[in-house]
Amino acid sequence: MTELEGLYALWYREFKVFLREKSRIVSSLFTPLLWIVVFGGGLGSSISLGETNYQLFIFPGLGSSISLGETNYQLFIFPGILTMTILFTSIFFGLYIVWDKKIDFFKEVLVAPLSRLTIFAGKMLGGCTDALIQGSLMLAFGVILGVSYTISIVIVSLIFMLVLASAVVSIGLVIGSFMESPEGFNLIVSFLVFPLFFLSGALFPISNLPSWLHAFTILNPITYAVDGMRGAMLGVSTFPVAMDFGVLLAFSSAMIVIGSIAFSRMK
Amino acid sequence: MSDPRPIIETFGLTKRFGELQAVDHIDLSMREGEVFGLLGPNGAGKTTTLSMLATLLKPTEGTAKVDGHDVLTESAAVRKSIGIVFQEPSSDDILTGRENLYLHALMYGVDRRIREQRFREVLKLVDLEDRADDQVKKYSGGMRRRLELARGLLHKPKILFLDEPTLGLDPQTREHIWEYIRRLVDLERVTVILTTHYMDEAERLCDRVAIIDDGRIIALDTPERLKHIIGGDIVRLRIQDPQLSRMKELGYVVKIDRTGDLVTLTVKDSSVHLQEILSLVGEVKSVELRTPTLNDVFLHFTGHEIRGDSAEGGFFQRVARVRSGGN
Numbered sequence: 001m002t003e004l005e006g007l008y009a010l011w012y013r014e015f016k017v018f019l020r021e022k023s024r025i026v027s028s029l030f031t032p033l034l035w036i037v038v039f040g041g042g043l044g045s046s047i048s049l050g051e052t053n054y055q056l057f058i059f060p061g062l063g064s065s066i067s068l069g070e071t072n073y074q075l076f077i078f079p080g081i082l083t084m085t086i087l088f089t090s091i092f093f094g095l096y097i098v099w100d101k102k103i104d105f106f107k108e109v110l111v112a113p114l115s116r117l118t119i120f121a122g123k124m125l126g127g128c129t130d131a132l133i134q135g136s137l138m139l140a141f142g143v144i145l146g147v148s149y150t151i152s153i154v155i156v157s158l159i160f161m162l163v164l165a166s167a168v169v170s171i172g173l174v175i176g177s178f179m180e181s182p183e184g185f186n187l188i189v190s191f192l193v194f195p196l197f198f199l200s201g202a203l204f205p206i207s208n209l210p211s212w213l214h215a216f217t218i219l220n221p222i223t224y225a226v227d228g229m230r231g232a233m234l235g236v237s238t239f240p241v242a243m244d245f246g247v248l249l250a251f252s253s254a255m256i257v258i259g260s261i262a263f264s265r266m267k
Numbered sequence: 268m269s270d271p272r273p274i275i276e277t278f279g280l281t282k283r284f285g286e287l288q289a290v291d292h293i294d295l296s297m298r299e300g301e302v303f304g305l306l307g308p309n310g311a312g313k314t315t316t317l318s319m320l321a322t323l324l325k326p327t328e329g330t331a332k333v334d335g336h337d338v339l340t341e342s343a344a345v346r347k348s349i350g351i352v353f354q355e356p357s358s359d360d361i362l363t364g365r366e367n368l369y370l371h372a373l374m375y376g377v378d379r380r381i382r383e384q385r386f387r388e389v390l391k392l393v394d395l396e397d398r399a400d401d402q403v404k405k406y407s408g409g410m411r412r413r414l415e416l417a418r419g420l421l422h423k424p425k426i427l428f429l430d431e432p433t434l435g436l437d438p439q440t441r442e443h444i445w446e447y448i449r450r451l452v453d454l455e456r457v458t459v460i461l462t463t464h465y466m467d468e469a470e471r472l473c474d475r476v477a478i479i480d481d482g483r484i485i486a487l488d489t490p491e492r493l494k495h496i497i498g499g500d501i502v503r504l505r506i507q508d509p510q511l512s513r514m515k516e517l518g519y520v521v522k523i524d525r526t527g528d529l530v531t532l533t534v535k536d537s538s539v540h541l542q543e544i545l546s547l548v549g550e551v552k553s554v555e556l557r558t559p560t561l562n563d564v565f566l567h568f569t570g571h572e573i574r575g576d577s578a579e580g581g582f583f584q585r586v587a588r589v590r591s592g593g594n
Contacts (some may be wrong), residue, residue: 002376009373017361020402104357111321112374113346 006114011123011129014093017131028092028134032085035139039203040074040081062064076236077144079229080202082157083164083222084132085138091193093127094172096181110266120173120263124256127169128162130161134159134179156232156241160248164225167252170259196222207238221251274299274426274458275320279329280321282315282413282482289315291482292329302452302459304473306466306561308573313462314354315368317428321351334425347375350419350457351428356411360404364395364414367403368421374420389417392454393447409440413447422454427451429461433468441465445472464573466561478565485568488560496524497559497567501535502544504530505552513547520544528552533559 018024100106109119139157143149175188199213200222206214215225228244231237237244275297282290290312298305298440305313318324320331322342331338334348334446358367365386372382388394393413403411412432419427432448433441449472452459456545469476470490486493498521509530514520522533530548534540537556545551565573 005373005376009370013359013362013370014372015367020361103354104353105359107323107353108351108357109374110372111323111346112371113343113353113376114374198503 002113003115003118006112006118007122007125010109010119012136014123014126018126018133025137028089029087029137031136032081035073035084036081036141036145040077043073052231065077072146073075074145075147075234076205076230077203078145078147079157079233080200080226082135082161082229083200083202083226084197086126086135086161086164086225087168087193087197087222089131089134090127090168091172091188093111093130094123094169094174095176095179095182095185095188097123097173097176098182102181116264116266117260120260123173124169124259127172127251128165131169132158132162135165142233153232156231160225160229160232160245163248163252164222165247167221167248167255170252170255173259174255174262177262196220199223200226201238202226205236205238212256221247224251225247273297274298275331275333275460277316277320277329277331280316280319280326280331281328282312282319282324282330283327288482290326290516292558293479293482293484295477295484295487297458298459299458300452300456301474302448302472303459304469304476305460305462305479306464306469306473306476306573307479307566308464311464311479313464313479314430315482316479317351317430317460317462321349321428338521338534347422348424350422350424350425352412352415352419352430352431352432354414354434358403358411358414358418360406361402363400363402364390364406365399367414368399368418371418371421377422378513385421385423389420392420392451393417407440408436409443412436412440412444416447416451420451420457423455424457426458426460428460431464432460433463433465441468448472460588466565466573476561478561478568480565480569486564493561493564494559497533499533499535499559499565501555501557501559501563502532502534502537502541503555503557504532504548505553505554506530506549508549510547510549512542517544517547 020115089116089266091096097106100109134157139154139161147153171192199216201217202222206217206223206227209217224239224244227237228241231239231241231244270333275294275295277293280290280293280295281288281357293312305316305365307313315324319326319338320333322338322345326339333345336344336348338345348561352587358364359370362370368386368489369382371377377385379426384397387396390399393416395410395413395417398406398410403414406414416429416432419429431446433444438443445468448459448461451457451579461468461472473490475487475489476493478493479485488496499519505528507528509525509528511523511525511530514523517540519535521535525530532544534544541554541556545554562573565571
């Protein structure tokens with residue numbers, strides 16, 4: 001009973017803080033919107049490059065694979081941008097415990113008569129809630145882009161976002177539990193978050209990439225979140241949606257286990 | 268003196284960080300209902316000791332019993348018996364005071380039926396009823412401290428740990444916090460264990476004080492009796508050419524220290540003998556007579572002073588000292 005109430009307490013704290021820190025919501029939605037509107041809109045309208053090789057133009061990966069057929073590019077990257085929203089919100093949520101540790105608030109939690117598993121689960125669920133709220137707001141934005149939602153599309157997308165969030169929040173919490181100061185944040189963003197995002201097929205189809213790039217994308221678990229949501233929403237996917245979900249779920253379970261272990265060892 | 272039953276006992280409690288002996292085989296016994304102070308400079312091992320008693324750190328060696336529970340094997344039971352107020356602010360400043368209490372109540376399993384009543388009690392105790400629904404970021408440093416005191420008491424712990432309860436507060440606010448601590452000891456019947464490097468705090472608040480330096484307990488008693496160890500009052504004289512040999516012949520001069528033109532004498536029954544001292548010692552520029560403080564006691568035992576001004580870095584200085592191979 002105490003453990004459950006403790007779980008609720010940890011979740012409640014994260015939820016309240018999230019609701020009060022409105023600037024955090026706004027800023028974390030602004031970047032993905034920028035990507036869709038400016039990048040998606042700009043690139044989508046200028047993709048008739050004619051003779052020009054797009055690869056020379058910008059990305060090594062993009063140029064070789066920009067044959068989207070009928071699909072509008074803005075729509076095509078939308079699941080990718082949803083993934084990005086979840087990815088960034090979740091990882092930063094996890095890393096945020098570095099601050100908690102700094103201001104001693106976390107000590108107050110650690111000294112409470114609660115198991116470490118409860119503390120981890122409370123934090124993780126709090127992070128998933130935050131990420132899912134932001135993901136839902138982005139999802140709603142899809143209506144403007146012209147995604148034709150059905151109830152099942154919405155439910156499948158939400159489930160994908162939830163599982164993705166639980167995995168990435170766990171990664172963030174694991175890293176955060178080892179970090180002593182927020183100075184390493186940039187390092188993590190450069191070496192973890194951006195590679196995960198760019199190699200996920202969020203911005204381009206992965207089917208006919210050069211083989212070295214293809215290998216990275218196949219190994220990247222985030223790929224399966226993008227592919228699954230794209231499959232559910234647009235009917236375009238590299239792998240069967242069920243397989244995407246399976247891979248993502250396995251990844252998430254592994255991260256949750258690692259997270260619980262990291263928390264039980266944390267000082 | 269007949270000892271009430273010990274509520275905390277430590278048995279050779281030791282903590283090492285690498286080569287640094289932060290806490291060195293401490294044996295202490297704290298009594299139910301007392302305010303017990305761990306007094307020492309920064310880096311002496313006070314917070315480390317407290318953290319081990321609160322089960323936040325595992326001892327390298329030895330153990331302790333808190334309210335009858337072993338800190339090594341029964342940490343959950345220990346945690347239920349204690350409340351703790353950390354050195355650094357530990358309330359969530361985005362939440363209101365009441366929300367902070369609510370979270371604490373949930374985490375410590377405070378019975379739902381008595382929660383509201385308990386919130387009122389502890390808020391009243393620290394005079395924060397009117398501000399309970401403001402966000403903590405709008406509180407002053409002293410109010411924050413008071414909220415944390417209230418929170419520490421919420422689940423009716425038998426023992427309340429206070430780590431440097433007035434660190435960083437201005438003198439007036441410190442006085443207030445002391446009053447609140449006294450009040451909660453009286454009203455809540457809780458045993459208070461506090462760490463401090465402020466002499467006045469230890470003297471004013473504590474029933475008994477353990478003086479700790481370099482991880483070891485070097486003296487333990489009531490502030491009064493500790494000061495009695497000095498064996499007299501302190502007479503400080505500023506004097507160009509002191510006749511110290513004459514001073515040594517006076518039976519009531521217990522101790523003589525000299526740094527430059529500053530002579531510090533420890534004198535028995537100083538009010539009776541001051542006249543004679545002044546007539547014998549030479550031409551005095553200034554004289555100061557005072558009763559001993561715990562700082563004098565600390566000096567007496569360690570040969571150095573507790574420096575309240577070097578609030579930071581004590582621990583790291585010692586780490587550096589160990590690293591560089593000295594001491």
